[in-house]
Amino acid sequence: MKRGKRYKEAAKLVDRTTLYDPKEAADIVVKTASAKFDETIECHIKLGVDSRHADQQVRGAVVLPHGTGKSVRVLVFAKGDKITEAEEAGADFVGGNELIPKIQNEGWLDFDVVVATPDMMAVVGRLGRILGPKGLMPNPKAGTVTMDVAKAIKDIKAGKIEYRLDKTNIIHVPIGKVSFGTEKIMDNFHTLMSAIIKAKPSAAKGQYLRSVAITSTMGPGVKINGDKISAEK
Template structure:
């Protein structure tokens, strides 16, 4: 028999079964639930009523969160020449070309985002087998393949995140830390959901969004009232 912790029992007791909460109510619930000793992340999970194979345009994109994520994002910039100094000045932790490519080929992926230039794509194409499964392969659609290296890195450092529908028709993202005040969490969540729902053609019909939940790392998902975020 699985033992249920006191924290889980306490957190679960705060929720009404089958109720969908407003974003403000949900954030208040997770902020006031039983806390852990570390600064938990606040996450958004969406379940879509669309099948990946039936979508003509991939449901993916980026969004700049107004208050950032509260997490330090380690940037690896694969570039050459003048772009190297620009990348370092913008705050990239790892900057270079051949040496870093060789290191990644050996299995090194101690970073969160890869940014590169269009000219470098022919050199890093072979890294797809390593970076692809981890969701780290740079892509023009996410703004990680660009000629404006310094601007891209600064945006990432300020809180720009990427989202993408997975094979189970879900979208998941960490949008804040529990230490943020309620207003900051609400504004980040609203910005994220607005970006996903309004910029994806496949989500134009209201019924395509099956459910939305917000949660913290060690807490249950609080279901949100979907109508609050319709186009």
């Protein structure tokens, strides 16, 4: 892959053979972010599990103390009093059956998170082939299938993110913006890592944290020493 001049200059500040202390890694990522926009800081975690086995899945959600820096659009599938509850809690879109053709036939996907009450999952299930591949399908483990839609919306708007393994056993999640600075990025990082460590499946054997790296949208990745990460902030 051909890299630009800015990337090459930033890459000179990163020793690919070194595993950095988490704070030092965050300092480097912030320093090497040179784009004209506020770059997103992402965390990539490779785990020593096999996502093909149900008992080794790692999936959940956590509220980052400083959010992600992104405005999140929430769609809620509900009926009855829960529609009013969702609207009052700040949901961007609320509805039921009438939304199915809009998503299926018109390709409407102007939302970032989908929340549904349990009694609406039969309806939402019809959208599985569309929402599933995009990571938008509501899930009880992520707290997006619930009767307490007000709390779900509040948490999501406050910075709740979902983490889960991809097919290569890696978790990819945003943990903030460059403008946050090192301290806030570290708060978010430790909160995320604590949740992932505590979510370790009992069936997982050997080294759990295989590799951890953080990077900005346009910058080089910085590898973190897993021995310096604990389940406690």
